Amino acid sequence: MKPESDAIIDIRGLSFARGNRPIFAGVEIKIPRGKVTAIMGPSGTGKTTLLKLIGGQLRPDRGDILLDGLNIPTLGRRELFEVRERMGMLFQSGALFTDMDVFENVAFPLRVHTDLPEEMIRDIVLMKLQAVGLRGARALMPSELSGGMARRVALARAISLDPDIVLYDEPFTGQDPIAMGVLVNLIRRLNQALGHTSIIVSHDIKETLAIADYVYILSDAEVIASGTPKELEGVDSDKVRQFMQGLPDGPVPFHYQAPDYMEDLLGEVS
Amino acid sequence: MRMRTIEIGVGAFLLAGIAALIVLALNVSGLNLSEQVKGYKIYARFENVGGLTPRAKVAMSGVQIGRVTAIRIDPRMLMAEVEMEIFDDVDYLTTDSSASILTSGLLGEQYIGIVPGADEEMLAEGDYIQDTQSALVLEELIGKFLFNKVGE
Amino acid sequence: MISNMLQRIGHRALSRLASLGRSGQLLFQALVARPQPLVMLPLLIKQLWFVGVLSLVIIVVSGGFIGMVLGLQGYTILVDYGSEQAVGQLVALSLARELAPVVTALLFAGRAGSALTAEIGLMKATEQLAGLEMIGVDPLRRIIAPRFWAGFICMPILTMIFTVVGIWGGALVAVDWLGIYDGSFWASMQQAVSFYDDIVNGIIKSICFGLVVTWIAVFQGYDCIPTSEGISQATTRTVVYSSLAVLGLDFVLTALMFGEL
Numbered sequence: 037m038k039p040e041s042d043a044i045i046d047i048r049g050l051s052f053a054r055g056n057r058p059i060f061a062g063v064e065i066k067i068p069r070g071k072v073t074a075i076m077g078p079s080g081t082g083k084t085t086l087l088k089l090i091g092g093q094l095r096p097d098r099g100d101i102l103l104d105g106l107n108i109p110t111l112g113r114r115e116l117f118e119v120r121e122r123m124g125m126l127f128q129s130g131a132l133f134t135d136m137d138v139f140e141n142v143a144f145p146l147r148v149h150t151d152l153p154e155e156m157i158r159d160i161v162l163m164k165l166q167a168v169g170l171r172g173a174r175a176l177m178p179s180e181l182s183g184g185m186a187r188r189v190a191l192a193r194a195i196s197l198d199p200d201i202v203l204y205d206e207p208f209t210g211q212d213p214i215a216m217g218v219l220v221n222l223i224r225r226l227n228q229a230l231g232h233t234s235i236i237v238s239h240d241i242k243e244t245l246a247i248a249d250y251v252y253i254l255s256d257a258e259v260i261a262s263g264t265p266k267e268l269e270g271v272d273s274d275k276v277r278q279f280m281q282g283l284p285d286g287p288v289p290f291h292y293q294a295p296d297y298m299e300d301l302l303g304e305v306s
Numbered sequence: 307m308r309m310r311t312i313e314i315g316v317g318a319f320l321l322a323g324i325a326a327l328i329v330l331a332l333n334v335s336g337l338n339l340s341e342q343v344k345g346y347k348i349y350a351r352f353e354n355v356g357g358l359t360p361r362a363k364v365a366m367s368g369v370q371i372g373r374v375t376a377i378r379i380d381p382r383m384l385m386a387e388v389e390m391e392i393f394d395d396v397d398y399l400t401t402d403s404s405a406s407i408l409t410s411g412l413l414g415e416q417y418i419g420i421v422p423g424a425d426e427e428m429l430a431e432g433d434y435i436q437d438t439q440s441a442l443v444l445e446e447l448i449g450k451f452l453f454n455k456v457g458e
Numbered sequence: 459m460i461s462n463m464l465q466r467i468g469h470r471a472l473s474r475l476a477s478l479g480r481s482g483q484l485l486f487q488a489l490v491a492r493p494q495p496l497v498m499l500p501l502l503i504k505q506l507w508f509v510g511v512l513s514l515v516i517i518v519v520s521g522g523f524i525g526m527v528l529g530l531q532g533y534t535i536l537v538d539y540g541s542e543q544a545v546g547q548l549v550a551l552s553l554a555r556e557l558a559p560v561v562t563a564l565l566f567a568g569r570a571g572s573a574l575t576a577e578i579g580l581m582k583a584t585e586q587l588a589g590l591e592m593i594g595v596d597p598l599r600r601i602i603a604p605r606f607w608a609g610f611i612c613m614p615i616l617t618m619i620f621t622v623v624g625i626w627g628g629a630l631v632a633v634d635w636l637g638i639y640d641g642s643f644w645a646s647m648q649q650a651v652s653f654y655d656d657i658v659n660g661i662i663k664s665i666c667f668g669l670v671v672t673w674i675a676v677f678q679g680y681d682c683i684p685t686s687e688g689i690s691q692a693t694t695r696t697v698v699y700s701s702l703a704v705l706g707l708d709f710v711l712t713a714l715m716f717g718e719l
Contacts, residue, residue, distance in 0.1 A: 091592050120594040131589035134581075145593045309500075312507045319511045323615030326622045330554070330657050333644070363649070415649060 044069040044201065044233050045090065050099035052082070052089065059085055060096070061257040067201075072227050072234040074248035076241070078279060078288060081254045083237040084128070087203045090235070091125060092116050103201075121149045124194030125203040130186040132178040132193070138165070139174040142193045149197060164192040167229075168222060184215030188222070195226065201233045202226075208240040220247055241280060253279060345372060345391040346431040350405045350418075355386045356441025357416045358407055364390050364418045371396040374418060390418065392429075400425040406439035416441060481677040488603045488676070501604040509570045509605070510612035514619070516565055521553075521620035524561065525627030528552055532628075533636050542638055546647035549628035554651065554660045555716065558621040560708050563667035566613060567700035571675035574605055575696040578679025579689035587680075602680060606672055613668025614661050621660065659715045666707060671700045 043066035050063040059082035067073050075083055088094045090101055092108050101108040103119060111119060124145075132141050142161045146152060152160075165171040168188040178186060187207065194202055204223065208216050224247040227234045238244045245251065245265040253261040253268070253276055261268055261276045268280065278286030294300070355377055364372040372392035380387040392399065402423030409416050420435075429435070532548040578601065581587050587597040625647075633640040651657065675696045682692035 088588075093588060093591055117594045120592060123592070125589070125592045127585045127589055129584050131585040133586055133589075134584075148593060148595055309504075313503055315511045316503050316506045319506065319514070319612075319615065323618055326615070326618035329622050330618060331653055333648070361652070415646075 042069045043067055044104060045235075046100075046102040047090075048100045048102070050089070050096050050101065052085065052094070052096045052099075054085075058257045060099075062099075063254070063257070063259055065252055065259065065262075067233060067235055068250055069233055070227075070231055071249035072224065072236065072247055074236045074238060074244045074251045075254065076237075076239055076244060076251060076279070077254035079239060081256070083239075083254065084205055086254075087125065087205055087235070087237055090203065091123060092119065121197055122200045123203065124197065124199040124201070126187065126190050126194045126205060126207055128206045128209060130178075130183075130190040132181075132186055132190055134178050137175055137177050138170065138181070138189050141178070141189060142174075142196050145193065145196050160196065161192075164196050165189075167195070167226065168192045169218075182215075184211055184218065187211075187215075187219065191219075191222065191226075195230065195232075198230065199232060201235065204234065204236040204238070206238055207236065208238055208243045216243060223247060241282065255279070345393050347375070347389055347391055348399075348429050348431075348433050348435060349387055349389055350435040350438050351380060351383060351385045351387050352407065352438050352440045353385060354440040354443060355388060356407055356443065357409075358388065358418070358441065359416075362415060362417050364392065364420060366396075366399075366420045366422065368419075371420070388418070397428055398422065399429040401427045401429055401433065402437065403429065403435055404437035404439065405435045407441040409442075477681065480681060481673065484598070484602070484677050484680060485673055487598050488606050497600075498604060498607075501600065502607055505604045505608035506612060509574070509608045510615065513566060513570050513612070513616060516569055517562060517616045517620050518623050520561060520565060521558070521623035522627040524557060525549060525553065525624030525629075526631045528557075528624070529628035529631035529636075533632055533638070542632075542636075543642035543646050545628070545632045545638060546643035546645075547650035549632070550625055550647045550651050551656060553621045553624045553628075554656045556660075556708070556712070558617045558624065559660050559663040559667055560704060562617045562620045562664065563613065563671055563704040564701055566609075566616065566668075567671045567675070567704065568697055570609065570612075571671050571696045571700050572693045574609070574672070574675040575679040575682070575693045576689055578602070578605070578676060579682040579684070579692050582680065582682065583684035583686075583689065602676055606676055609672030609675070610665070610668045613671070614664045617660065617664035621657075655715075659711075662715075663708065663711050666711060667704050670703045670707060674700045674703065 045065075045067035047063060047065040047067075050060045050065075051058070052060045065075070075086060077083060085094065089096055090103075090108065092111065095109050103122075106115070106119060108116075108119065132138075133144065136144070139161055142164055143157050146157050146160060162171055162174070165174055168191055170185060170188055170192065173181070173185065173189070178189070181189065207219055207223065211219065220243050223234060223236065226232075227247075236244055236248065245268075248265060250264060251262065251268055252259055255275055261271050261273060263271070268276065271277070275287045277283070278288060284290050358374065358377065360374050360376055362374045363370045364374060372390050374388055375391045376389040378387050378389070379385075399420060400423045402425045404421050404423070406419050406421075407416055408419045423437075528549045529545055532545045533542055536542045536544055536548070578587075581601065587601065590597045590600060629640070629643060632638045633643055678692040678696045678699075682688045
């Protein structure tokens with residue numbers, strides 16, 4: 037499956053550094069339209085930063101991020117506002133607004149971007165909540181929800197404007213098996229039912245590979261592998277293999293840099 | 307419903323603030339809104355005004371009949387000249403009234419006390435009070451006392 | 459060794475300067491950024507409640523007690539000179555010129571300022587601010603600006619309430635308990651207190667304090683490191699910096715306003 041055929045997001049030559057540390061050095065990523073794309077890698081490789089760059093919250097030092105031809109880093113306020121209408125983001129912590137109840141949280145993007153009458157907003161919100169299975173929870177406050185439920189509400193909020201692209205930031209982290217199963221199922225079903233493009237940033241191999249159509253693996257500021265989950269199994273690279281199989285030792289070493297063990301044990305007390 | 311409580315609370319808060327402002331203006335600082343003008347000016351010269359300040363009261367028999375508006379030096383007579391504004395309805399001050407600088411209490415404010423005389427004519431705008439009594443200066447009092455004592 | 463220390467001092471100074479610059483940017487964008495009155499008003503009202511109405515209890519109680527103490531102490535000292543009727547003047551002037559604006563500002567920094575910092579810091583840590591940005595809403599306009607205006611408006615109101623309650627407390631002690639004739643209490647007060655010089659200057663002070671305290675509180679929250687430790691540091695900084703700023707500013711303003719007296 038060649039992603040070049042129809043890439044809704046085309047990232048070219050992306051370079052971004054935080055202080056002295058390069059997070060991305062000339063990264064090239066193409067996100068295929070309508071599919072579930074996973075961006076994976078060991079923690080600290082800047083996966084969340086990539087989502088922020090796509091969303092326009094951060095500006096890259098160099099490179100282009102093209103969304104259907106629009107170069108995101110160059111957009112002005114007005115245009116960025118309109119582009120964000122086409123994106124929905126699910127944050128790692130849910131990021132529900134704590135001063136509003138579930139209904140108001142999901143309705144928020146509708147109120148900001150559209151002028152729809154109240155009855156229409158109510159219908160849309162109820163439909164979105166129904167899609168994630170939480171229509172009955174619409175009057176609860178975020179503090180009354182469990183972690184898994186909060187994420188589902190955040191997902192409903194992310195899709196309330198029927199965006200073309202949904203960004204998931206570590207959706208499976210710290211979830212119990214049932215909640216995880218629910219989320220995996222939801223992400224796949226919504227992607228098929230609503231036809232949007234999903235970008236999942238995660239380091240949970242099993243769950244992510246189960247639903248991803250295409251995968252990019254990032255490490256040390258560059259893409260070290262890309263392909264369908266099947267193609268990745270056969271990749272001949274130590275880094276990729278260590279990551280995919282969860283090997284404790286390999287290119288990412290087990291031992292933190294230390295002097296020779298024997299010398300340390302037998303050596304003088306310094 | 308929660309929003310309504312909040313709105314009512316905030317409204318009450320703002321009202322309380324306005325009420326506090328009004329109380330401060332009227333009761334605490336004695337701001338007089340109506341009584342801005344409506345007076346005529348008379349003048350008096352003193353050797354020593356002591357601690358008299360503008361806005362001090364001008365009283366007759368202890369009752370306020372006006373206030374001090376300005377204190378200057380008269381360059382010709384080389385004395386202090388006090389300008390007073392007397393309420394319009396106080397039109398019974400004779401031209402031979404006397405003005406003294408008095409103190410209310412030991413640490414109190416200084417004010418001008420006016421004692422009317424027996425003349426037929428009344429003071430009008432721009433008139434000068436001739437009979438004046440300066441403020442008591444403590445050092446002079448002590449000096450006088452010591453002088454008298456020595457004399458004995 | 460010395461060069462190390464100098465480097466650290468220089469680095470610290472530069473980073474303070476940088477954060478001052480960031481706070482200036484925040485102030486400008488929060489105030490000048492095109493306001494939307496229709497959207498802002500309900501948000502502003504909500505913040506007026508949290509920042510102002512909920513501070514009333516501490517302000518009223520403090521004002522009352524401080525006024526009563528002033529009345530008591532003032533009487534004790536003045537009675538030796540036979541000038542106890544001047545207590546009214548003493549209480550009113552001390553409160554209106556100095557104590558009300560300063561104490562209100564300090565209490566406000568402690569109660570409302572730290573609450574603002576913690577709330578905004580927590581919103582930053584739980585990615586709510588980033589979430590707002592992704593939805594396309596400017597968090598400066600929606601979150602920061604209403605809180606800023608609320609603090610700015612509430613401070614003078616709280617100060618005036620403090621003054622009134624304090625004077626009432628002083629009157630309670632002086633007239634009802636210590637037996638000063640209430641006529642002379644109020645009369646000496648009205649004589650000595652000038653609306654424009656004392657009351658209005660006190661209000662001007664409180665407006666300046668409101669600006670400074672709210673600005674510091676809001677900036678510390680917005681700029682904090684989004685961890686629990688970072689938030690606690692930011693809250694402490696709000697209270698400390700606000701208090702120092704208020705006391706320093708008070709001196710400058712007093713010198714300007716009452717210096718010639």
